[in-house]
Amino acid sequence: MEDIYPSRRARTARFLPRQDPVVHGEWTDGAPLSRAQAAQFEEQGYLVLEGLFEDEEIRFLQAEAGRLLGDPGALEEHTVITEPDAGEVRSIFRIHGQSRVIERLAADTRLADVARFLLGGEVYLHQSRLNYKPGFDGREFYWHSDFETWHVEDGMPRMRALSMSVLLAENTPHNGPLMLMPGSHHAFLTCIGETPEDHYLTSLKKQQYGVPDKDSLATLAERHGIAAPTGKPGSVVVFDCNIMHGSNGNITPFPRANAFLVYNAVDNGLAAPFGVDRPRPDFIATRLSPKQIIPVAGCLTQGVPA
Amino acid sequence: MEDIYPSRRARTARFLPRQDPVVHGEWTDGAPLSRAQAAQFEEQGYLVLEGLFEDEEIRFLQAEAGRLLGDPGALEEHTVITEPDAGEVRSIFRIHGQSRVIERLAADTRLADVARFLLGGEVYLHQSRLNYKPGFDGREFYWHSDFETWHVEDGMPRMRALSMSVLLAENTPHNGPLMLMPGSHHAFLTCIGETPEDHYLTSLKKQQYGVPDKDSLATLAERHGIAAPTGKPGSVVVFDCNIMHGSNGNITPFPRANAFLVYNAVDNGLAAPFGVDRPRPDFIATRLSPKQIIPVAGCLTQGVPA
Numbered sequence: 001m002e003d004i005y006p007s008r009r010a011r012t013a014r015f016l017p018r019q020d021p022v023v024h025g026e027w028t029d030g031a032p033l034s035r036a037q038a039a040q041f042e043e044q045g046y047l048v049l050e051g052l053f054e055d056e057e058i059r060f061l062q063a064e065a066g067r068l069l070g071d072p073g074a075l076e077e078h079t080v081i082t083e084p085d086a087g088e089v090r091s092i093f094r095i096h097g098q099s100r101v102i103e104r105l106a107a108d109t110r111l112a113d114v115a116r117f118l119l120g121g122e123v124y125l126h127q128s129r130l131n132y133k134p135g136f137d138g139r140e141f142y143w144h145s146d147f148e149t150w151h152v153e154d155g156m157p158r159m160r161a162l163s164m165s166v167l168l169a170e171n172t173p174h175n176g177p178l179m180l181m182p183g184s185h186h187a188f189l190t191c192i193g194e195t196p197e198d199h200y201l202t203s204l205k206k207q208q209y210g211v212p213d214k215d216s217l218a219t220l221a222e223r224h225g226i227a228a229p230t231g232k233p234g235s236v237v238v239f240d241c242n243i244m245h246g247s248n249g250n251i252t253p254f255p256r257a258n259a260f261l262v263y264n265a266v267d268n269g270l271a272a273p274f275g276v277d278r279p280r281p282d283f284i285a286t287r288l289s290p291k292q293i294i295p296v297a298g299c300l301t302q303g304v305p306a
Numbered sequence: 307m308e309d310i311y312p313s314r315r316a317r318t319a320r321f322l323p324r325q326d327p328v329v330h331g332e333w334t335d336g337a338p339l340s341r342a343q344a345a346q347f348e349e350q351g352y353l354v355l356e357g358l359f360e361d362e363e364i365r366f367l368q369a370e371a372g373r374l375l376g377d378p379g380a381l382e383e384h385t386v387i388t389e390p391d392a393g394e395v396r397s398i399f400r401i402h403g404q405s406r407v408i409e410r411l412a413a414d415t416r417l418a419d420v421a422r423f424l425l426g427g428e429v430y431l432h433q434s435r436l437n438y439k440p441g442f443d444g445r446e447f448y449w450h451s452d453f454e455t456w457h458v459e460d461g462m463p464r465m466r467a468l469s470m471s472v473l474l475a476e477n478t479p480h481n482g483p484l485m486l487m488p489g490s491h492h493a494f495l496t497c498i499g500e501t502p503e504d505h506y507l508t509s510l511k512k513q514q515y516g517v518p519d520k521d522s523l524a525t526l527a528e529r530h531g532i533a534a535p536t537g538k539p540g541s542v543v544v545f546d547c548n549i550m551h552g553s554n555g556n557i558t559p560f561p562r563a564n565a566f567l568v569y570n571a572v573d574n575g576l577a578a579p580f581g582v583d584r585p586r587p588d589f590i591a592t593r594l595s596p597k598q599i600i601p602v603a604g605c606l607t608q609g610v611p612a
Binding site: 140214246247251253254 | 441442446447448449478479480482485520523524527528532534552553554555556557558559560
């Protein structure tokens with residue numbers, strides 16, 4: 001397969017033109033987003049959806065997150081990622097496969113229909129995780145385009161995926177919220193250098209390859225500025241797979257927590273990785289048995305076994 | 307001298323009542339702050355002064371900062387503090403003694419008169435420094451009360467000092483701005499444990515003693531919230547010596563820079579430290595020859611030799 005987004009191959013970084021749409025579906029009156037929302041996603045590369053869930057549903061999700069974080073020993077061991085120094089749990093991967101509640105959340109029409117519209121077809125979960133950034137010493141996530149990694153290390157062919165961050169704690173300006181460079185998704189920034197074997201083992205804690213260079217980041221920030229959407233628990237931040245994003249550390253006492261769902265178009269399933277010999281394991285990048293999502297309507301708390 | 311603010315002596319933290327005024331001067335029509343500003347400082351423990359300086363003066367200060375940061379070899383070696391891992395300059399101490407421009411800035415009526423009013427008498431510089439938090443990998447400063455350290459390690463007897471941070475780069479919500487807990491200055495939070503010898507050698511890079519405990523910080527944040535004043539270059543953030551403050555790291559490309567001036571009342575000069583045997587050196591805490599500030603009016607750029 002031809003690699004139209006080559007990265008980590010050259011000694012200098014380049015901005016390559018995006019060769020895929022941002023909004024893949026055609027907007028109609030029946031779309032799950034307003035015309036303005038669709039236009040904003042197209043232009044800015046992200047969208048904040050507020051008030052999607054009832055208080056009862058939010059508490060239900062928070063309780064489930066607490067249950068998962070509180071008993072990591074009950075989970076598949078390799079899916080639990082801890083802080084580099086301290087041992088606190090930072091992320092749990094493949095939560096849609098380990099929690100019926102999260103599986104139900106990902107299939108909810110309020111999320112899945114938006115994903116199906118924006119990606120223009122049927123979707124599956126490329127990745128899911130529960131992120132928990134503790135108060136007082138939450139680490140930063142450096143700037144990156146998700147697609148760069150998914151393409152190089154996972155073999156995702158085209159830009160036809162998106163992420164949804166379902167906030168489980170309040171995002172304030174101070175507790176290290178997600179920062180995005182609005183509009184940066186229109187170009188593909190290549191990264192410098194090659195990727196070592198089994199890079200994922202360390203990259204989940206601290207990224208060292210597939211990292212954008214400082215000059216290009218400065219250009220992007222100058223050109224696009226930085227947005228850091230704040231929101232109450234239950235708000236959902238939807239963002240394009242190629243938008244440049246990251247987050248600062250968090251010394252405030254307020255933790256940050258979200259359920260993170262990556263939807264990919266079924267038609268955009270993984271090929272062989274474009275930059276490494278061995279693809280990352282299935283709990284990070286669904287390859288073996290992608291399950292097409294069948295949207296489910298109704299209250300989250302109904303019909304999910306405890 | 308009796309220690310009315312004992313800290314780092316016990317195994318549990320306590321909130322002790324503040325036994326000193328916040329605004330030490332009496333407000334009159336001739337005060338350099340409005341009545342509302344004085345009341346805000348009293349209540350909140352901080353104040354943002356905007357538009358004090360002309361553009362020409364701001365550029366003058368920025369150029370001087372660039373000169374100092376660009377040639378650290380020309381400065382007293384021990385006054386230059388670098389990042390823990392990288393070698394980038396993070397702070398330069400005693401800049402009022404190494405730069406005529408900064409000496410002039412500190413004496414400027416627009417700053418010095420505010421300090422003299424709030425502290426109710428003549429003032430001198432307890433400490434000065436140029437802070438530079440680079441873009442991309444600026445580290446955090448953990449929460450602390452300055453007075454706790456100045457009292458325990460420097461022997462500052464009473465709460466009659468304040469800091470002024472003169473912004474030399476824009477403070478945005480994203481580049482790790484100063485965060486304050488408004489109102490937290492009304493109580494003195496004791497820290498746990500004892501201080502090792504020559505603690506300052508490491509504490510300037512990463513504080514390990516004199517650090518507030520998490521439970522108390524959570525209480526303070528819950529009670530007072532967090533404010534992070536943003537501002538253009540030339541804005542001045544004035545804050546009480548006992549307000550709880552800190553800052554997150556900064557992954558944005560935008561550096562943070564400020565000239566930091568600590569004014570202490572001449573009548574509140576340093577005694578023997580209250581918690582260590584040997585006081586910190588003079589470049590961190592003026593002890594040997596405090597110079598009473600004689601306010602100077604007029605444009606900063608006038609009459610300062612290059």
